[in-house]
Structure formats: C-alpha cells, structure tokens
Amino acid sequence: MSKSTVLTGITTTGTPHLGNYVGAIKPAIQASHNTDIRSCYFLADYHALIKCRDPGVVHSSTLEIAATWLALGLDTDRAIFYRQSDIPEISELTWLLTCVTAKGLMNRAHAYKAAVQDNVDAGEDPDKAIDMGLFSYPILMAADILMFNAHRVPVGRDQVQHLEMARDIAQRFNHLFGEHFVLPEAVVDDNVAVLPGQDGRKMSKSYNNTIPLWLPEKKLRKSIMKIVTNSLEPGEPKQTEGSALFAIYSAFANTEQRQAMKQAFADGIAWGAAKQQCFELINAELAEARAAYEELISEPARIEARLLEGAERARGVAVPFMQELRGAVGIRPLA
Numbered sequence: 250m251s252k253s254t255v256l257t258g259i260t261t262t263g264t265p266h267l268g269n270y271v272g273a274i275k276p277a278i279q280a281s282h283n284t285d286i287r288s289c290y291f292l293a294d295y296h297a298l299i300k301c302r303d304p305g306v307v308h309s310s311t312l313e314i315a316a317t318w319l320a321l322g323l324d325t326d327r328a329i330f331y332r333q334s335d336i337p338e339i340s341e342l343t344w345l346l347t348c349v350t351a352k353g354l355m356n357r358a359h360a361y362k363a364a365v366q367d368n369v370d371a372g373e374d375p376d377k378a379i380d381m382g383l384f385s386y387p388i389l390m391a392a393d394i395l396m397f398n399a400h401r402v403p404v405g406r407d408q409v410q411h412l413e414m415a416r417d418i419a420q421r422f423n424h425l426f427g428e429h430f431v432l433p434e435a436v437v438d439d440n441v442a443v444l445p446g447q448d449g450r451k452m453s454k455s456y457n458n459t460i461p462l463w464l465p466e467k468k469l470r471k472s473i474m475k476i477v478t479n480s481l482e483p484g485e486p487k488q489t490e491g492s493a494l495f496a497i498y499s500a501f502a503n504t505e506q507r508q509a510m511k512q513a514f515a516d517g518i519a520w521g522a523a524k525q526q527c528f529e530l531i532n533a534e535l536a537e538a539r540a541a542y543e544e545l546i547s548e549p550a551r552i553e554a555r556l557l558e559g560a561e562r563a564r565g566v567a568v569p570f571m572q573e574l575r576g577a578v579g580i581r582p583l584a
C-alpha cells in the first residue's frame with residue numbers, strides 16, 4: 250500500500266513569529282519524523298504574489314522561512330521540501346483546473362467576498378483593486394494539493410473553505426476525465442492554541458503584535474517584557490484566564506511548568522518575574538536552533554541547493570502525473 254500523503258504550504262510574505270512556530274511549524278516538523286506518511290512542505294511563493302507587491306519582501310521572506318524550517322530540524326531526507334515556483338507543472342495544472350472550476354464557486358470564497366463587501370461598504374466599485382490572483386487563489390491552492398494527491402492538509406481554520414473548494418474541483422475533474430485525484434481533507438488541530446500577541450489579540454502581522462521567532466536574546470527578552478498585563482502589584486493574586494502572558498508561557502511549557510506557573514499566579518508573582526521566567530523558557534527552547542538559523546541565513550547558496558534538491562524530488566512526482574493529466578484532457582502527441 251502506498252503511504253498517505255500530508256502536504257502544507259507556507260506563504261512567503263513575512264518574518265516567522267512565535268505564533269507561526271507554535272501553531273504550524275513545530276507540529277509540522279514533529280509530524281515530519283513519522284515514517285508512515287509521505288510529507289510535503291513547500292514555500293508558496295506564487296501565493297505570496299497575490300498578497301505582496303514588494304519583490305524584496307517576497308525574496309527575503311522565502312529565505313527566512315526556508316532557513317527557519319531547516320534550522321528547526323525539518324528532516325528533508327524524509328519530507329519533500331520545495332518552493333512552489335520551482336515546479337512549473339503546478340502552474341500548468343492550475344490552468345487545467347481553472348477550466349473546470351465554476352466561477353460561481355469562486356464567487357463564494359470568503360476572502361474574495363470580504364474584499365467585495367469592503368468596497369461596497371465604502372461606496373466604491375465592488376471590484377475595486379481586486380485582481381484575478383485573489384479571485385483565483387483557491388484554484389492555485391487546489392493545484393498545489395492535487396498535484397501530489399495529498400490526503401490530509403494541515404491548515405488554520407481560515408483555510409478550511411479552500412480545502413472544500415479543492416475537493417469540489419477535484420471531483421469535477423474526476424467526473425469529467427476519470428479518477429485522477431484523491432479528495433483531500435483539511436486537518437485543523439484544535440489542540441494547538443491560537444497564540445495571543447503582546448496585546449492579547451491573536452498574534453498576527455496584521456495586528457502588529459508579533460514576537461519574531463529569531464530575535465537575538467536581548468531583543469527577545471525586551472519583546473516579552475512588552476506583553477500587556479494589568480496593574481496588579483506583586484503579592485496580589487493574578488488570574489491565568491485571559492492572561493496573554495500565561496497563554497504564551499503555556500505554549501512552551503510542559504504540564505509541570507504550566508502547573509507551577511498557575512500556582513505562582515495564584516500566589517501573586519510579580520509581572521516582571523513571570524515575564525523573566527517566560528523569556529527563559531522560550532529562549533531555552535530556541536537558542537540552539539537560533540544559532541543554526543543564523544549560520545544558515547548567512548549561506549543562502551546552501552539553502553538554495555536544498556530547495557533545488559526538494560524540487561527535483563517533487564518533480565519526480567509532478568512531471569509524470571502532469572503527463573497523465575494532459576493525456577486525460579486530450580493534450581498528447583498526434584502520433
């Protein structure tokens with residue numbers, strides 16, 4: 250029996266932060282050590298172009314994200330780690346899928362609908378500043394997934410609709426041209442808590458409340474010291490519920506450490522002391538990988554080589570599969 254495939258993409262538009270690490274990177278790297286599955290992880294740089302018009306950001310973010318995954322120990326002998334744009338067959342498949350995707354299906358995409366609604370609310374033309382990349386985003390994502398016949402796709406809750414669309418598109422293609430695609434399923438892990446940022450809202454670039462993953466030690470400490478707390482004095486009991494500091498600490502703590510911090514809150518630990526403990530815990534987890542990251546990032550050629558190796562393996566799957574799909578739709582040699 251062939252192995253089940255798990256695949257996920259990371260859009261290359263930002264600098265990795267603690268929320269990305271806890272919510273996506275760490276669980277994915279742990280899962281990559283499982284020998285019973287084939288895992289594919291890729292840098293979604295074509296998706297990045299939809300959100301970002303700054304070539305410098307797309308480029309540096311690709312380097313930073315690749316270095317992050319490698320520094321944290323992604324096993325690239327086992328997992329296939331590649332850059333979307335190194336697999337031209339993905340663009341080709343996007344077109345085949347575009348031709349069988351109902352426009353009405355795309356009209357229902359949450360991200361597109363929200364953009365239209367914002368325009369309408371502002372009294373503007375509904376299509377203002379909406380390009381075809383945004384509109385067709387789910388088709389490119391379907392191609393990413395279907396190209397490797399992924400069974401399971403770990404994503405955030407906001408991406409579940411895109412997975413439903415990928416299934417719809419796959420079903421339509423299978424119906425028209427034969428059973429070529431596996432129907433993928435979204436995997437949303439409810440156990441990985443959404444990490445709050447410094448202000449207590451979800452840690453996100455759009456809220457400007459992130460703690461970057463690879464801050465040098467002193468800056469990491471400073472950034473943790475900025476987590477918003479309240480004015481309770483040392484000695485006054487503190488609530489863990491609703492505390493961003495406690496949530497961030499917990500995301501890195503084992504059961505005992507979490508329990509001890511809970512007790513310390515009840516006993517009235519000073520905010521400064523709790524933050525110091527939080528810093529020490531996070532720093533201990535990241536210090537070794539940070540050194541590896543810094544070394545990697547200073548040698549982009551090594552990262553490039555690893556990505557090209559991954560692309561070669563990915564194309565080992567994509568090239569013959571694309572050949573099959575072209576044949577299925579009637580694009581094949583005449584003699």
Ligand code: TRP
Pocket residue numbers: 256257258259260293296389390393394402403404408
């Ligand atoms: N759209 C995903 C996100 O914003 C990134 C992504 C692109 C992806 N292609 C994918 C995720 C394929 C899973 C599978 O998070």
